[in-house]
Amino acid sequence: MVRDRARGGEPMKRSWSTGSDIFVELLVRAGIERTFAVTGGAVMDFVDALEAHPGLELQCFQTEQGAAWAAMGYTQVTGKLCAVTATSGPGATNFITPLSDALRDNIPLLVVTGQVARSARNTDAFQEIDITVIAASVAKKVVYLERMEDAAEVLADAIRVAFDGRPGPVLIDFPKDLQQQACAPLPPRAPAVVKAKPRSAPSGLEEVVDSLRHAERPVIIAGRGVVIAQARSELLALLEAAPIPVVHTLPGKAALSSTHPHCHGMIGMHGFYVPNWIVDNADLVISLGSRFDDRITGDTKRFAPNARRLIHFDIAQEQVQKVMPERKLGVVGHLKETLGAFASLLEGKGLRFTQWHERIAAVRKEYPSTYKEQPGTLQAQLVLEQLNAAVRAHRAKSGQRVIFTTEVGSHQMWASQYLELQPGDEFLTSAGLGCMGSGLPLALGAQIANPDALVICIAGDGSLRFSEAELETAWERALPVKVLLFNNDGYGIVRMWNNHFYEGRKTGVIKQGKQWTTLARGNGFTDGHVDRVESPAALRGVLDRAVAHRGPHFLEMVTPYEDCLPLIPSGKSFKEIML
Known part of the structure; x- marks a missing residue:
């Protein structure tokens, strides 16, 4: 509760009708249940309103980065958006690294930064910085809120953008005078009308099925997109229809249980020998929600050299085109839908790949996924x-x-x-x-x-x-x-x-x-x-x-220092793996 020095430090009674109160109510109406914060001068009114609202839980952190990454952890395990807020200037700039992280790893994040009053804008006021310019390259959308009349539309659009396509972060810069502005109460909440976004039927699946039917040594690369799209059950259904060996990226580890018989571990720079060998010898590579980034591919000219085709399932066409587009067949759409449709098309096709599994088992015996033990040492x-x-x-x-x-x-x-x-x-x-x-x-x-x-x-x-x-x-x-x-x-x-x-x-x-x-x-x-x-x-x-x-x-x-092995040096290929 804010204290009024002119009245001898007695607490002021809340009006419940400031811009801060209106914005918080809009958050609650949008379904946001939690906000993480680090308080400060340009955001105190907003934080005060967050703490006061009975429909929202506020959690304060020690650092702005900590608050933002905590919000990302919350969202990744619930699928729900968590707002995070901090003051202007250094508080806002401390969000840049988590914003960049959320953008790269496709995590929805709503950042609300405090800002100096509009009358002090562009005057070099204390802790004034144009965070919308700084954050523009690391967020899907940035908005400077100029009028409270626009708040509902700005917030709704920001949340839509955070989840649309490849998910990611958005930022709203909230001036202090708007936080304090007297506002009329919001009208009663109208019943929500949710319109399903039309989605076109995935194209290219018949060609993918045909490629798989002609393959002898296929492999699936499971990326984080499987988890983001909540498509783990669809992946299991696919493996029931066609038992294809699966390797995973670093962030895709949770796409498939480690104990699943077709899970062979992490691919890439620090992946074990066997999963990297599988990709190197595969004649068809099917990527599910993975970026084909450099830590996976190494030298792109020598990546999966035996694969006739790289199949790339992704929600965004531009992601398919970023790396090795000349080798790819893209299947663009929401992975839960495209993967489910793919699994259905494979039912009854009789694909087993028995010889391929036997060959992998033989390589696993020769190159077990383990480490050199040092008896008596806490490795x-x-x-x-x-x-x-x-x-x-x-x-x-x-x-x-x-x-x-x-x-x-x-x-x-x-x-x-x-x-x-x-x-x-x-x-x-x-x-x-x-x-x-x-x-x-x-x-x-x-x-x-x-x-x-x-x-x-x-x-x-x-x-x-x-x-x-x-x-x-x-x-x-x-x-x-x-x-x-x-x-x-x-x-x-x-x-x-x-x-x-x-x-x-x-x-x-x-x-x-x-x-x-x-x-x-x-x-x-x-x-x-x-x-x-x-x-x-x-x-x-x-x-x-x-x-x-x-x-x-x-x-x-x-623990002792040890080399983190295996290692495929940067820009190299599986042929240069260090064991």
Whole structure:
């Protein structure tokens, strides 16, 4: 509640009819249930109205980036839009990296920034900056709100754009004088009339079916688009009709259960030998909601050299045209619909690919997806294997949904390689932009969205430095996120590249001296919520206790530096894979 200094600091009574109140009511009427915020001078009126509205939950964070990534975590596991807000100037510019991340990874995000009063615009006022210009290249739409009369239309259009086509972020800049402006109350809410957006029938499917019928060695690349489109059941139906080997991208890990018999793991720069071998030897590649980015393809001239065709399912034609368009047949449309139609067309066709599966099984025996063990050493891969066992045992008792998030670095790659996902589990990670500092707030947002879920953030000591402030949010709000920190004294992947390609120089990659358990305690975590493990002997007991614990838990794993293998060096092909 705002205090009026002229009246001796007594609280002012709310009028419930300011521009802030109207905008908040519009948010609620649009179906938004939660808002994440960092308050500040140019947004205080709006935050005050957010806190006061009985139909909306407000959660404050320590950093603007943390609030935005938490909103992205919330949206990814619910499918619902979460608004995020902060003040003008540095508060607004702190949103740029999460906005870029949301755009690259196709996550709907509504950002509302405070702005100086319209009368102070373009005067170099305190904390004035034109965020609409800065954010224009990293958001699907940016709008400076000039009149409250336009607010309903501006908000409705922004939300539509956030979900239309390839989802992504939008930004509305909200001047302070409009936040304070006296406004007439909104009329009673009219019954919503939802008009289904007409969608054209997918074209090209008959040609895809014909290509598959003539293929002997097909492979499916499952991308994040399968999850975004809520098409996991359609993928299962497709595999029932035609048991095609499946590999996944880093963000597409949750598209298919790790235990599914046709799931062969992650493709690309840090993918295991077998999934990369499958793509290299396939005669038909079918991509479902994947970008064909450089971390997957490497040298595009040598990518999938035996494939006669690359089939690209995507919601946007322009995405199909970005990489290797001359080799592609595009199937453009919403993946839930196109994949469902594709599965239906394959029913009864008798496609089995038996010899192909047998050949893959033989290669798997020769090149198992594993790591070089160091007996008595607390390796990150061993920790993840033991975590899988602890989660399986806990899930059998609790039936909890499990959501994994990761920070960015070698731990992220090991998590995608070794974590075991069951049907319905989620895997959230910054993939396209690779933002350090994203994993912890993603976990907080996912936990807020699913209070009863087991949410585990896999982090590295290099990356967590960028989001450690949000440990306070976890403790302050009693969010039972488990933070599993791998401490190998620095930036593991960059250190590996230095070792192999920069004559072993370690410029800026060694990070030592931070007392992580002390940091956790300094952010509120008490002794029963903090553990440090240095050897394998104590590992399983600590993991069992942490996953069963219904409060926040911080676990530091003191792991050695290791190369993050396999590795296909940038711009190279499967033929140059380092094992």
